[in-house]
Each structure stands twice: as structure tokens, then as C-alpha cells.
Amino acid sequence: MKIAIDCRMYSQSGIGTYLREILPYILKEKYEFLLIGDMYKIGHLEYENIEILHCKIPIFSVKEAIGFPVKKINECDKFYTPNYNIPWGIKIPIFSTIHDVVFLDMPEIINSYIGFKIRKLFLKRAVKISEVIFTVSNFSKSRIEKYFGIEKKKNVTGNGISNHIIEHKHQIYDKNYNEDYIIFVGNFKKNKGLKILLDAFEIAKKNGYNKKLIIVGSLENFRTKDDVILNYIKKFSRGDVIFTGYVNDEKLREMISNAFALVQPSLYEGFGIPPLEALFLGTEAIVSDIEVFKEVYSDLPVRYFKTEDSKNLAEVLIKLKRESRDLYEMREFILRKFSYEKIAQIIINDLGKH
Known part of the structure; x- marks a missing residue:
């Protein structure tokens, strides 16, 4: 099995920290992996079972919606993303982590109405198309279910202490x-x-x-x-x-x-x-x-x-x-x-x- 992983947020704080910490353990598994992200930020990862697809397309961008390298991704068996910004055109089973829905519970933290609508669209779509949704607390799970229902499987993973x-x-x-x-x-x-x-x-x-x-x-x-x-x-x-x-x-x-x-x-x-x-x-x-x-x-x-x-x-x-x-x-x-x-x-x- 080959798993594609969206690593574009690898160098950021927050979700990026989460990704950096779990990735070494994931890559130790017996599967093959396609890592999508900036070669200059993830190129140091040296595992025999990985392939890196260089991609600097920003998240929540027009280019992400229409220009993401989905052809290569669709040659894999599964797709995992540590966030809910899932590009269009991915046809393989999708798995995502949704850390919270803070902008829905506190919409005032988003500076623009358009930005709010874009995030809500991406989040609603992520819940709809993900095979499994991972989240970090029972509280976040309950808030996701409040807005989007309980049909999809949601797995509470918790969080961790950085290495x-x-x-x-x-x-x-x-x-x-x-x-x-x-x-x-x-x-x-x-x-x-x-x-x-x-x-x-x-x-x-x-x-x-x-x-x-x-x-x-x-x-x-x-x-x-x-x-x-x-x-x-x-x-x-x-x-x-x-x-x-x-x-x-x-x-x-x-x-x-x-x-x-x-x-x-x-x-x-x-x-x-x-x-x-x-x-x-x-x-x-x-x-x-x-x-x-x-x-x-x-x-x-x-x-x-x-x-x-x-x-x-x-x-x-x-x-x-x-x-x-x-x-x-x-x-x-x-x-x-x-x-x-x-x-x-x-x-x-x-x-x-x-």
C-alpha cells in the first residue's frame, strides 16, 4: 500500500508541529509513502520507503483547488492530511485530522467574511469526503458532530509532548x-x-x-x-x-x-x-x-x-x-x-x- 501525505504545513507551528511529531513514527511502517510539500523543508527526511513530490501551493488558495498535483496522488492507495484543506480531484480514500472548529464557534476571529465562508466550505467538504476523521479531544469531536452530524467515524487521538x-x-x-x-x-x-x-x-x-x-x-x-x-x-x-x-x-x-x-x-x-x-x-x-x-x-x-x-x-x-x-x-x-x-x-x- 502507498499512502500520500500532505506535508505542506510541515514547517509551521500548531498543525505543523503535530505533523512533524507523528511523521517519523508513520514512516517507520511497512508501507510506501508519497510526501507532498516543499522539498527544501522536508527533503531532509531520509527513509527508503518515501518519495517526495515538490509542492509549494498555499493552503486555502485558488491554485490548491485547481492546480494541485492530484494525478500523482491518485496513483497511491490512500491520502492523509493533518488539516481540513483537501484539494479537489483526489479520488482515492481520504483521511483527515480536524483539530477544532474554533472559527465556527467564534467567527469573530476570522478577519473577513469571505475567509470565513472559504474555511467553512473546506471543513464541510472534509467531513463529507473523509473515510475517517481524526481529532484531538472529545470536546472537538462533539463540536464537529454539532455542526456536521455523527454519521462519519471520528477517532479521538489526543495530543502529545514534542521530542x-x-x-x-x-x-x-x-x-x-x-x-x-x-x-x-x-x-x-x-x-x-x-x-x-x-x-x-x-x-x-x-x-x-x-x-x-x-x-x-x-x-x-x-x-x-x-x-x-x-x-x-x-x-x-x-x-x-x-x-x-x-x-x-x-x-x-x-x-x-x-x-x-x-x-x-x-x-x-x-x-x-x-x-x-x-x-x-x-x-x-x-x-x-x-x-x-x-x-x-x-x-x-x-x-x-x-x-x-x-x-x-x-x-x-x-x-x-x-x-x-x-x-x-x-x-x-x-x-x-x-x-x-x-x-x-x-x-x-x-x-x-x-
Whole structure:
């Protein structure tokens, strides 16, 4: 059997990370693979059972709809995509991962009406033509079923811890308390809840809170520019709120490890990985009490606050104290429950059966 895999998002964050982490495990299988993507980004993958089809066509583009190299793909037996942007003309069985339907539940995060309609068209079509839909949480599964029904098989794979973090699982970081800080990893989109965190941080500061807030990522890499938030940040004293600019995996791991706490104040997520990474690295995690976080983190020592309640978050920040726990034991628990290797096996098993 030969499986075609859409790898065009390979170098991106989010879905790209998911693809990068599961791909090595998938490619170890006995099948042959056709990888569709930018040769300069996936050409380093050296497996005897792969063929690379160079393709730089952007996702959600007109060219994707009418100029995708489907002839070569249709010579394969199965097609897998880690997203719901499935090009037209593919005639072999299709398998897709749909991580969330956030833009349907929160349409205000899409900047244009046309962009919303295009994404909805692609998503509806993906659900219709996929043999199996993989998703990352029971919450996402329920939202897909709300909008598109329950007819198609949906397999909840969960999510995982990246290898660049796992490879340091035997390392315990020495916490540096000379400049205590809390950390936010995300973007400016409304569903990420950064405004709520900033409100809470301001309240906490007025009550003597002495930690800084670090927001990881450069302004150029934030997917939605929000002038309200940018202007709000200017109100804080110099150095209280810090943008890091781009940081590589090693630096991000170090920053999360040395933070007093990671805060994920999301209004909506399909899964939400940063708190999992924080706990794995021995850092406290504060999360909103949205449904998916209660699902994902039910057996882990996160601190919840009421969603969209900045006063409650400020209280949690002020009262938070570091707990003593067996980090090695927690890491082993996380690795057993959240594994990209297990995700890859679920996907490859379904591709083999259908």
C-alpha cells in the first residue's frame, strides 16, 4: 500500500508541529509513502520507503483547488492530511485530522467574511469526503458532530509532548528566582484570552504582585494584530510585560522551565498543549475552566480559574505557591497518556483497515 501525505504545513507551528511529531513514527511502517510539500523543508527526511513530490501551493488558495498535483496522488492507495484543506480531484480514500472548529464557534476571529465562508466550505467538504476523521479531544469531536452530524467515524487521538522536550525528561532545571516571571505562549486571537491575562496582571500589580509577564513570540508572528491589546500593554511600567521575539525550541523550553507559572487563559481550544509542556518541565500551570481543559487536565495538577474572569485569575496569581511533587512520576504519567507515537499508530491502523 502507498499512502500520500500532505506535508505542506510541515514547517509551521500548531498543525505543523503535530505533523512533524507523528511523521517519523508513520514512516517507520511497512508501507510506501508519497510526501507532498516543499522539498527544501522536508527533503531532509531520509527513509527508503518515501518519495517526495515538490509542492509549494498555499493552503486555502485558488491554485490548491485547481492546480494541485492530484494525478500523482491518485496513483497511491490512500491520502492523509493533518488539516481540513483537501484539494479537489483526489479520488482515492481520504483521511483527515480536524483539530477544532474554533472559527465556527467564534467567527469573530476570522478577519473577513469571505475567509470565513472559504474555511467553512473546506471543513464541510472534509467531513463529507473523509473515510475517517481524526481529532484531538472529545470536546472537538462533539463540536464537529454539532455542526456536521455523527454519521462519519471520528477517532479521538489526543495530543502529545514534542521530542525536543521529551529528550530532556531526565533533567531537572534549577529555578532562577532572581527575576520571577509568569509566561504566556500563544497569539493575539480572541480565543487565546490574552486580554483577560493582561487585565488580571494589572489587578495583581495593583495588589503588590512582583512578577513580570513574558509573552512568547514576536509581534510579526502573532497571527492577528490587536491594537487594543498593544495599547493596553503600554500602560504597564517598563519591563513588567516583555515580548521575547522569536525563540527556538531550546530557548522556549528553558523559559518555560524557569517560569514561576505558565498561564493559558483561553476562551476556546481544541486541546491546549502549553500547560502540558509546562507541567512536564516542572512549572505550575494556570488554565481557564473551559470544557476541553477539564477534559485534558482532569488528572493533572493544574490550577483553574473562571473563564473570562480576570479578577479570579488575579486572585489565583497572587495566591499561587509552588507545590512539591514527584516530577519524574508526573512525566511518566504524561508520556503514557499523551504520545505522538500512539497518535501515529491510531492513524496508521485506520489507514490500514479502510
